[in-house]
Amino acid sequence: MDIEAGEFFCLLGTSGCGKTTVLNMLAGFEQPTQGRIEIDGHLVEGPGADRGVVFQGDDSLYEWLTARENIEFGLRMRGLKRSVRRERARHYLRLVGLEGQDNKHPSELSGGMKQRIQIARVLANEPQMLLMDEPFAALDAQTRLTMQAELLKIQASTHKSVLFITHDIDEAVTLADRIGVMHAGPVSRIKQIVEVDLGTEERERTNDRFLAIYKTVHAMIREEVGLALSRQDQAAR
Amino acid sequence: MSRVTPLHRDDEQSVPSARWRNLLSIAHGYGGYAIGFASLFLIWHIAAVHVVNSALFPPPGQVLRKAGELIWSGVLIEHIAVSLRRIMIGFSLGSLAGIPIGLAMGSFPAIRKVLEPYTEFFRFIPAVAMITVAVIWFGIGEESKIFLIIYTTIFIVILNTAAGVSAIAKNKIRAARSLGAAPFQVFRYVALPATVPYILTGMRLAMANSFVTIVAAELVAANQGLGKMLWDSRLYMLVDDIFVALVSLGLLGFVIDRLFRWAIFRFAGRYSPVA
Numbered sequence: 001m002d003i004e005a006g007e008f009f010c011l012l013g014t015s016g017c018g019k020t021t022v023l024n025m026l027a028g029f030e031q032p033t034q035g036r037i038e039i040d041g042h043l044v045e046g047p048g049a050d051r052g053v054v055f056q057g058d059d060s061l062y063e064w065l066t067a068r069e070n071i072e073f074g075l076r077m078r079g080l081k082r083s084v085r086r087e088r089a090r091h092y093l094r095l096v097g098l099e100g101q102d103n104k105h106p107s108e109l110s111g112g113m114k115q116r117i118q119i120a121r122v123l124a125n126e127p128q129m130l131l132m133d134e135p136f137a138a139l140d141a142q143t144r145l146t147m148q149a150e151l152l153k154i155q156a157s158t159h160k161s162v163l164f165i166t167h168d169i170d171e172a173v174t175l176a177d178r179i180g181v182m183h184a185g186p187v188s189r190i191k192q193i194v195e196v197d198l199g200t201e202e203r204e205r206t207n208d209r210f211l212a213i214y215k216t217v218h219a220m221i222r223e224e225v226g227l228a229l230s231r232q233d234q235a236a237r
Numbered sequence: 238m239s240r241v242t243p244l245h246r247d248d249e250q251s252v253p254s255a256r257w258r259n260l261l262s263i264a265h266g267y268g269g270y271a272i273g274f275a276s277l278f279l280i281w282h283i284a285a286v287h288v289v290n291s292a293l294f295p296p297p298g299q300v301l302r303k304a305g306e307l308i309w310s311g312v313l314i315e316h317i318a319v320s321l322r323r324i325m326i327g328f329s330l331g332s333l334a335g336i337p338i339g340l341a342m343g344s345f346p347a348i349r350k351v352l353e354p355y356t357e358f359f360r361f362i363p364a365v366a367m368i369t370v371a372v373i374w375f376g377i378g379e380e381s382k383i384f385l386i387i388y389t390t391i392f393i394v395i396l397n398t399a400a401g402v403s404a405i406a407k408n409k410i411r412a413a414r415s416l417g418a419a420p421f422q423v424f425r426y427v428a429l430p431a432t433v434p435y436i437l438t439g440m441r442l443a444m445a446n447s448f449v450t451i452v453a454a455e456l457v458a459a460n461q462g463l464g465k466m467l468w469d470s471r472l473y474m475l476v477d478d479i480f481v482a483l484v485s486l487g488l489l490g491f492v493i494d495r496l497f498r499w500a501i502f503r504f505a506g507r508y509s510p511v512a
Contacts, residue, residue: 029411049417060408064430074416077426125416 001180001190003129008155008162010176012169012217014225018188019165023133026163027053039129049074052122054132058114061106067117068093068102074125092120095154112143116150123154129161136171148174152200169217172196173210174203181220184228191220295477300484303477313466317485320455320462323379324447327386332440334387335394339436342395343402344428356392364389364450368457377458382451389450390443394436401435402428434501441497448490 003009011019024030025037028047037044039051047053053060062070071092072085080088093099096116106114115135122130136144148171155162166172172179179194194217202209278297285296295303307313342349342356364385371388375381405428413427455464463482470478 027411027415029414047411047414049415051415053412053415055408055412057408059406060412062409062427062430064433073413073426074418077413077416077418077422121412121416 001193003161003163005128005161006159008164008175008177010164010166010172010179011182012166012172012179012221013182014184014221014228015167017182017184017224019167019182020133021188023053023131023163023165027051027131049078049125050128052125052127052130054115054118054122054130054135056134056137058106058111058118061114061117061121063106066103066105067098067109067113070106070117071121071124073121078125088124089120092124095123095157096120097150110143111139112147115139115147119151119154123158123160127160129163132162132164134165134167137166137168144171151175152203169214169221170205173198173214173217179217181217181224184224191224194220293476295480300477300480304481304484307478307481313481313485316461316463316466316482317489320451320464321489323382323462324386324444324451327383328390328440328444328447330383331387331390331443332394335391335439335443336398336436338391339395339398339439340402340429340432343399343432344424349399352395356395359388360392360396364446365453368454371454372458377460382454382459382462385450385454386447389446390440393443393446394439397435397439397442398432401432404435405431437497437501441494441501444493444497445490448486452486 011022013019021030025032026044028044028051044051062073065073068086068089071089075085075088089102093102096119098113098116098120101109101113106117109117118135136147139147152175164172164175173196176196179196180190181192181194183189183191194213196213198207198209198213204210282296282298285294304313338352342352367385367388368381371381371385375384409427409431410423413423418426451462452464452467455462456468457464459465463486466482467479470476470482
C-alpha cells in the first residue's frame, strides 16, 4: 500500500479488520511484525512530529489546558517562541472555525469542537501527514457532515497527505481520492483499492457517479461481511 | 389576550441578570451551609437543655462562652497551634516524600513491584498502633508526633499518586509523542498535570488521617495539643473544655478539607475524575 504526497487516502473496513493497527504502525505507536513502513524512504521507528495523529475520542486532549494551549502544545514542546506560538494558534483556531473559543477548556466545548481542537493542534505542528482514526465516528450526523466539509476545505488549502480510517462507506466516498477496502479479519489485508475520481461538486449523496462508487464499495464490504460470517459459522460448528 | 401580559411578565422574571444569578448561586452555596450548621447547633441545644439536661452534656451556648474564655486566656489557641504545627510538618514531609515515590511507582513497573510489598504491608498497620513504638523510639516530644503524621500520610499519598499515573489515558501520551514531545517532556507536561487531581485527593485523605492520628497520639503521650487538652479535661471533669476541644477539631477539619476541595476544583474543574 502506498500513499502519495498530498493524497487523501481512506482505509475502509469492518470493525476488527485491523484498520487502527495500520494507523498505529504508521504513527509509530506499534511495530509491524512483518514488512516495513517508510516515509520518504525513511523507516518509521517511533512517533514523530512529521506525522500528526487525530484520535477517535477526546481523551487525547489535555483538559487542564485551554483550547489555545492545547493547539500550542507541540510548538511549545519544540521550543518555539511565545509570540510565534500565539500567532500560529490564532491562525489555526480560525482555520477550524473556533475563533473566540481560545480560553475555553475542552470540558466546556461540544464533541465537534473538541475534534476541531484536535485537528488544529495537529495542523499547527505542520506535519507532512495527517493520520486520522475515525475522528468523526462519535459525532452526531449533522456535525459529522459539517466536519467532513471543513476537512475537505482544510485539505484543499494545506495540501497535506491524509490517511483517514473509517467504517462508513459514505464518509469514505465523500472524502477520499482513493479508498483501500480491507478484508474482514482474521488476516488484515487490503482487498482492493478504489479510485474516487469525483470533482468537488460531484461529492453529493444524490450524484449518480457518487452513487455508482458507493454501490461498488458497498458490494465489496457486503461480500467481506458475508465471508466473515460464514467463517464464524464454520468455526462454531 | 388577557393571558399574554402575565406570561410576558413571567418570562422577564425567570431570566434574572447575570449578577442576580451569581448572588443567588452564592447564597445557594453558603446559605445551605449556614442552615446546616444552624440546625446542628439547634438540635444540640434542644438535646442538651430539654432531653438530657445534665451537667455532663453542656448546651452550645455554654460551650461557646467557655471557648471565648479559653481563646481570651490564650490556652485554646496554644493547643490548636501545637497540634496544627505537628500536622503541618508531618503532613508536608510525608507528602513531599510520597509524591515522587508514587510517581516512580506509577511510571515504572519494576519500581512498583519492589515497593508494593512496603505499601501493602504498612497500609494495614494503622498509625494509632504505631504510637507505642513511636513513643519508645522518639519520646513524648515533637519527634514522635511528626513521625506518626508522616507515617499516616505517606502511604495514602503514594497509593493515590501511583493510581493517578496509571489512570492517564494512553492517547494523551501518544498524542504528546507524535506532537514531538521528548520522554522527559511527556512526564513534565502530560503525566504530572494529569496526576495532580489524584495527588490532591490522596493528600486530602491523608489530612483526615492526620487529625485522627494527632489526637490519638496526644491523648496517649504529650504535654500540649488538642488531644492533651481532651485528656486533661477528662481527668479534672471539665466537660465544657472537652466540648470546646471537640468543636475545635470539627471546625478545623472542616475548614482544611474545604481548602483541599477548592484546590482540586480549581485545578481540575468539574470534570476532575475524583473531586
